Amino acid sequence: MTAARDDVMARIRAALDDPGQSRMPPGVVVPREYRTAGEHAPGSGGALDLLTDRLIDYQAHVLRVPATQVPDAIAEVLAPLAGQVVAPDGLDPAWLREIDGDAVGMTVLRDSRTAPLDNATLDRVAAVITAARVAIADTGTIVLDGESDQGRRAITLLPDVHVCVVRADQVVQSVPEAVRLLAAHAERPQTWVSGPSATSDIELDRVEGVHGPRTLHVVIAE
Amino acid sequence: MTTFLGLPRTRRADDEPFGPLPHPREPLRWGEPFPAAARQALGNGQLRRNLARATTTIRDKRARVVDEVPDWEALRDTGSAVKQRVLAELPELLERLEENVTARGGVVHWARDAAEANRIVGDIVAAHGVDEVVKVKSMATQEIGLNEALAERGVAAIETDLAELIVQLSDDMPSHFLVPAIHRNRTEVRDIFLARMADAPPDLTDAPRELAAAARAHLRRKFLTAQVAISGANFAAADTGTIGVVESEGNGRMCLTLPQTLVTVMGIEKLVPRFEDLEVFLQLLPRSSTGERMNPYTSLWTGVTPGDGPQEFHLVLLDNGRTQVLADKVGRSALHCIRCSACLNVCPVYERVGGHAYGSVYPGPIGAILTPQLTGPTGGRGTAGAGHHDPNASLPFASTLCGACYEVCPVKIDIPSILVDLRAREVDADRGRRADPLAAAMKVASWAMSDGGRFARAERLAGVTHALGGADGVVRHLPFPGSLWTGSRDLPVPARQSFRQWFATRNDAGPDDFGPDDGHDDGEEAR
Numbered sequence: 001m002t003a004a005r006d007d008v009m010a011r012i013r014a015a016l017d018d019p020g021q022s023r024m025p026p027g028v029v030v031p032r033e034y035r036t037a038g039e040h041a042p043g044s045g046g047a048l049d050l051l052t053d054r055l056i057d058y059q060a061h062v063l064r065v066p067a068t069q070v071p072d073a074i075a076e077v078l079a080p081l082a083g084q085v086v087a088p089d090g091l092d093p094a095w096l097r098e099i100d101g102d103a104v105g106m107t108v109l110r111d112s113r114t115a116p117l118d119n120a121t122l123d124r125v126a127a128v129i130t131a132a133r134v135a136i137a138d139t140g141t142i143v144l145d146g147e148s149d150q151g152r153r154a155i156t157l158l159p160d161v162h163v164c165v166v167r168a169d170q171v172v173q174s175v176p177e178a179v180r181l182l183a184a185h186a187e188r189p190q191t192w193v194s195g196p197s198a199t200s201d202i203e204l205d206r207v208e209g210v211h212g213p214r215t216l217h218v219v220i221a222e
Numbered sequence: 223m224t225t226f227l228g229l230p231r232t233r234r235a236d237d238e239p240f241g242p243l244p245h246p247r248e249p250l251r252w253g254e255p256f257p258a259a260a261r262q263a264l265g266n267g268q269l270r271r272n273l274a275r276a277t278t279t280i281r282d283k284r285a286r287v288v289d290e291v292p293d294w295e296a297l298r299d300t301g302s303a304v305k306q307r308v309l310a311e312l313p314e315l316l317e318r319l320e321e322n323v324t325a326r327g328g329v330v331h332w333a334r335d336a337a338e339a340n341r342i343v344g345d346i347v348a349a350h351g352v353d354e355v356v357k358v359k360s361m362a363t364q365e366i367g368l369n370e371a372l373a374e375r376g377v378a379a380i381e382t383d384l385a386e387l388i389v390q391l392s393d394d395m396p397s398h399f400l401v402p403a404i405h406r407n408r409t410e411v412r413d414i415f416l417a418r419m420a421d422a423p424p425d426l427t428d429a430p431r432e433l434a435a436a437a438r439a440h441l442r443r444k445f446l447t448a449q450v451a452i453s454g455a456n457f458a459a460a461d462t463g464t465i466g467v468v469e470s471e472g473n474g475r476m477c478l479t480l481p482q483t484l485v486t487v488m489g490i491e492k493l494v495p496r497f498e499d500l501e502v503f504l505q506l507l508p509r510s511s512t513g514e515r516m517n518p519y520t521s522l523w524t525g526v527t528p529g530d531g532p533q534e535f536h537l538v539l540l541d542n543g544r545t546q547v548l549a550d551k552v553g554r555s556a557l558h559c560i561r562c563s564a565c566l567n568v569c570p571v572y573e574r575v576g577g578h579a580y581g582s583v584y585p586g587p588i589g590a591i592l593t594p595q596l597t598g599p600t601g602g603r604g605t606a607g608a609g610h611h612d613p614n615a616s617l618p619f620a621s622t623l624c625g626a627c628y629e630v631c632p633v634k635i636d637i638p639s640i641l642v643d644l645r646a647r648e649v650d651a652d653r654g655r656r657a658d659p660l661a662a663a664m665k666v667a668s669w670a671m672s673d674g675g676r677f678a679r680a681e682r683l684a685g686v687t688h689a690l691g692g693a694d695g696v697v698r699h700l701p702f703p704g705s706l707w708t709g710s711r712d713l714p715v716p717a718r719q720s721f722r723q724w725f726a727t728r729n730d731a732g733p734d735d736f737g738p739d740d741g742h743d744d745g746e747e748a749r
Contacts, residue, residue: 005332010546012312015554030303033296033623034502054515057663113529117526119446119480139516152530153479157472179501186462186497187326189527192504192520197472200512201385202408202430203272204279205504210384210434211441212472212519 003222006147013219036180042100047137047171048220056207058195059208060216067221070165071098074129077107077163077217083127086111090148095165096129111155112148122154126214127161134181135218137173137181140195142166142218145188153189163212164193168222181192246395249367250359251595255613256620257710259579260571269576277566277573280401283513284424284564284630291509300502302634305558308493311532315460316539321465323654328535335542339487341373342538343452346485347377352449356441358467358474359383360454361399361561362487362540365596368452369731379452380444382473384437391418397585399563405576406435410693441473448717451477451532455488456507458537459497464524465537466500468507468517477522486530489540491548491557501558506632511562545594551591552643556592558633565637571620576727579655580620581613586629590617591640615651618644663707681723684716693713 040046043211052062065073075098078085082105087096100108109125111117112189131149135142142164156162172178182190197212208214243425246252253259263269298614308315315582318640325394333339347355355372357363357379369390378700381390385393388403389396392414417435422436453474457466465486467474475621494503500522501525508517525616526535548554566572566586577585594614618641627637643737653661670680707713 004338008332008539008545009313009316011541012316012490012548015545016310016312016481018622030307031296033300034300034505035295035296036501036563058518070263081329088594123446124443136516141516146527146530154531155473157475157479167715175505176501179498179504183425183497186459186464186522187524187527189524189530190520190522191475192516192522194514194516194518197470198472198518199384199430199434201383201403201471202406202411202433203341203402204276204401205282205430207430207434210438210471210473211445211476213384 006016010097019083034176035174036176038177040137040173042172042177043169047173048168048222049138050173051135051140051166051171051207052220054137055195055216055218058140058198058216060140060195060218062218062220064220064222067167069086069217070095070221073219074163074165075099077219078127078129079162080160082106082205084109085127085129085146085211086117086122087128087147088112088148088151089115089154090151091131092177093148094147111151113152116152117155119154119158122158125159125207127163128155129163130156130165131169132164132180136175136178137171139175141175141178142193143178143182144191144193145182145185147188153191156193157212160213161215162193163195163217163219165221168220171220245266247367247370248363248597249395250593251581251612251614252395253578253613255580256581256616258579260620261577263575263579268407269405270574273406273573273576275407276401276404277366280513280567284386284510284567285513287509287513287515291505297505298632298634301506301560301632302558304499304502305491305633306555307651308491309503309554309557310489310494311495312493312548318460319458319463319493320539322461323465323525323535323537324463328525328537330462331536331538332539332543333538333542335625337371338390339366339538339540340544342536343487344375344486344534346483347372347450349377349653350450352377352482352597354378354380354444354448354475355450355452356380356382356448356481358453358469358477359386359402359449360452360487362454362585363452363488364396366487366540366542367711368487380448381442382432382444382477384471384473387437387441388414391415395578396567396583399561401563403521405578408724411464418655441476445476445480448477448481450483450485451481452485452487453477454494454525454721455486457500457503458488458493458687459496459500460493462497462524464497465524466520468504468520470512470518472519475519475521478523479531482532483536484540485535485536485538487538488543507562510560510564510630510632511638516731517659543598546598547592547595550595553591553595553640555635556588556595556640556734559588559592561635562577562631562632568626568630570624570626570701575620580617581619587621587637587641588635590620591635592645593617616650616685618648625715662703680723681720684720698706701714 022093046206055062063073063173078099084107086109089110096108121127132142133145196214196216197210199210200206316664323330331342372379373708381387385401385403389413398404408428411433415422419440421440453467456468510515526533547557565588569587572586580589586591595619597614621641622640625638668675695715697715700708
C-alpha cells in the first residue's frame with residue numbers, strides 16, 4: 001500500500017515537474033466573479049416565495065404557516081396516516097403535541113445516535129418529522145446536517161413520508177450562501193434534499209419516488 | 223425465469239434476447255474500432271430512435287435551467303480554474319485529503335491500476351465474509367471492471383441505480399454516464415425486468431412509474447441487509463476530507479448510510495481544494511447533467527460519524543492511467559471532467575451512434591479524448607498515439623469538430639482542440655509504421671505542383687475522373703489506390719474544365735503565361 005502511494009505520488013510529480021511541461025504556478029488566483037448571494041435577503045418574503053415555487057416544481061408539498069402553528073401543520077399533513085412515526089430526539093417536543101397520543105391513533109418513536117431504532121423498524125414507520133439546517137431557494141433544496149433536531153441519516157431515508165420543518169430565517173437564496181454556512185461544520189454528515197426521490201432513467205421521463213421518501217412535505221414556519 | 227446473481231454469464235450468443243454485448247475484459251477497450259462499430263450502430267433503427275428522443279429531451283431541459291442562471295459563464299470560468307489548480311497542486315492536495323480522511327477515522331488506500339484497486343476492494347469485502355455488496359453507480363468502478371473482479375472472488379455486486387440495474391440485468395454495458403441504459407426504451411426495460419428479475423410483478427406494464435416501483439421493491443431487501451456498500455465519488459474536498467456523491471433515486475443514500483462498511487473508489491483527479499469550492503460545482507453539475515436545478519439527493523460525509531452511517535470507511539485513490547494523462551500538457555484538461563455527460567447529449571455523432579460504438583465506459587466527446595489517453599502506451603508522455611493497431615486510435619476521429627461539446631462543458635474542456643492534437647499524434651504514430659497513402663499522395667501532389675507542365679497534365683487527368691461521378695456529382699468509389707480515400711469519404715466530381723483551361727479559351731490572343739498551350743484544346747473536347 002505504501003509502495004503504491006509512493007509510486008502514484010512519484011508519477012504525479014514526474015508528470016508535473018517534467019521540464020517543458022507548463023505547471024500552473026501553485027497559489028494562482030482562481031477567478032470568482034460569480035454571485036455569492038441572491039437579490040433576496042435570507043428569510044425575506046422573496047426568498048420564501050422562490051423556495052415555495054421551486055419545491056412545488058419538484059412535486060413536494062409546501063405549507064407556509066406562522067411559527068406558532070407548526071404543530072397544527074404537522075398534524076394536518078400526517079392526518080391521512082396512522083401508526084408509528086419517528087422523530088429525532090432533539091426535535092422540539094412542542095411540534096409533536098398534536099400528533100402524539102391515542103386520541104389521533106399515532107405514536108411518535110424517538111431516535112438518536114446513542115439509542116437508534118433498527119432499520120426494520122424505520123422501514124415500517126409511516127413518516128419522519130425533522131427540522132433542517134438551511135434551505136436554498138434558487139434550487140429548492142433543503143440541507144440536513146445530522147444534528148439532534150434532524151437526526152441520523154437513516155431516519156429520513158427509510159420512511160415513505162418526510163415532513164421537514166424549515167424556519168423562515170434558515171432560507172437563503174443561493175447555493176454559495178448555504179455552502180459557506182455549512183462550511184463551519186463541514187465534518188457533519190450532510191444530506192441535500194431537493195424534492196422527493198426521483199428517476200429519469202427510463203427515456204428521461206421523470207418519475208417521483210424511488211428509494212427515498214416518495215412524499216416530501218415542507219412546512220415553512222414564518 | 224432466472225435470477226441474476228451478479229455473476230458473469232459464461233456463455234453469450236448473438237441470439238440472446240437483449241443484445242450480443244458481452245462484458246469485456248477491458249472496460250476501456252472493447253468491441254470493434256469506432257468506424258466499424260458506428261456503422262453497425264447506425265443500422266439499428268430502434269437504437270437511433272431511443273437515442274434521438276432521449277438526447278433531445280435532456281438537451282432542452284439543460285438549456286432551460288442553464289438559461290436561468292445569470293452568472294453561468296462566471297461559474298464555468300471558476301470551475302475550469304479550480305480544476306486546473308487541482309492538477310497543479312495534486313500531490314499536496316492528495317496528502318491533505320489523506321490526512322483529513324484518516325483523522326476522521328477513514329482508511330485511505332492507493333491503487334496504481336485497475337487490478338490493484340480491485341484487489342484492495344476484494345480484500346476488504348472478503349474480510350467481512352460477505353458474498354453480496356450493494357453498489358452506487360460509479361464510473362470509476364466501471365472503468366476498473368470491479369463487478370467482474372468481485373464475481374471472480376464469489377461476490378455479487380448489486381447495482382442499485384435504476385439504469386445501471388437495467389444494464390446489469392440485461393448483461394449489457396453502459397452507454398452513457400448518467401443514463402447508462404439510454405439506449406433502451408420502456409418496452410425493452412419491461413421485457414428485461416420480466417425475464418431477469420425474479421420478483422417482478424407478472425402484470426408489469428411499461429409505464430416508467432411501474433418499472434421504478436418494481437425496482438424499488440426488488441432492491442429494498444438488499445439495502446436493509448447489506449453489510450458492505452461500494453461507491454464512487456463526485457467530489458472530495460481536500461481541506462476537510464469531505465466526500466460527495468450526487469444522485470437522484472435515493473439508492474446512493476441507501477448505500478452510503480445503511481451498511482456498516484463503505485468502500486469508495488475515486489480517481490485521484492476528483493479533488494477540489496476547499497469545501498467552499500462545492501458552491502461552484504454543485505451549481506454546475508446538476509444543471510449540466512440532468513437538467514435540474516439540483517439533483518434530488520446529495521450526500522456529503524467526512525470519514526466516520528460515530529452513531530450515524532457506516533462505521534468503517536475506506537477510500538481507494540485510483541491512478542489507472544490518470545498520471546499518464548496528467549503528463550500531457552494539452553490532453554491533461556480531460557482530467558477536469560466532472561462526468562456530467564452534457565457533451566454526450568449535444569454531440570451529433572453520439573446522438574446517432576450511441577455509447578457502445580466508442581468501446582469504452584467513457585463514450586462521447588469526452589470519452590474520445592479521455593479513453594485513448596488513459597489506455598495509451600505506458601512509459602513516457604505523448605500518451606495517445608498508439609497507432610492503428612489499437613482500436614482506441616480511431617476515437618479522436620469520432621467527431622465532426624463542431625464544437626458543441628466545448629460550448630456546454632461546465633468546466634470548459636476544449637475538447638475539439640484536444641481531438642485535433644490527438645489526431646495529429648495518431649497520424650504521426652502511423653508515419654513510417656506502414657505505407658501511408660496520404661503521405662504518398664501528398665508527395666505525388668508536391669511533385670506535380672512544382673512544375674507547370676506536370677500540373678496541367680495532372681489537371682487533365684482529374685477531368686477524366688468526372689466520368690466516375692454519379693448523377694449527384696459525387697464520386698463514391700475510386701479504383702485502388704484511390705479507394706483508400708473513398709473508402710470512408712465521398713469525393714466531389716472535379717470540374718470538367720480547370721480554371722486555367724477556361725482562362726486560356728478566353729484569352730486565345732493573349733500571352734499564355736499559365737502553362738503549355740495544349741491545355742485549352744482538351745478543355746474544348748471535354749465541354
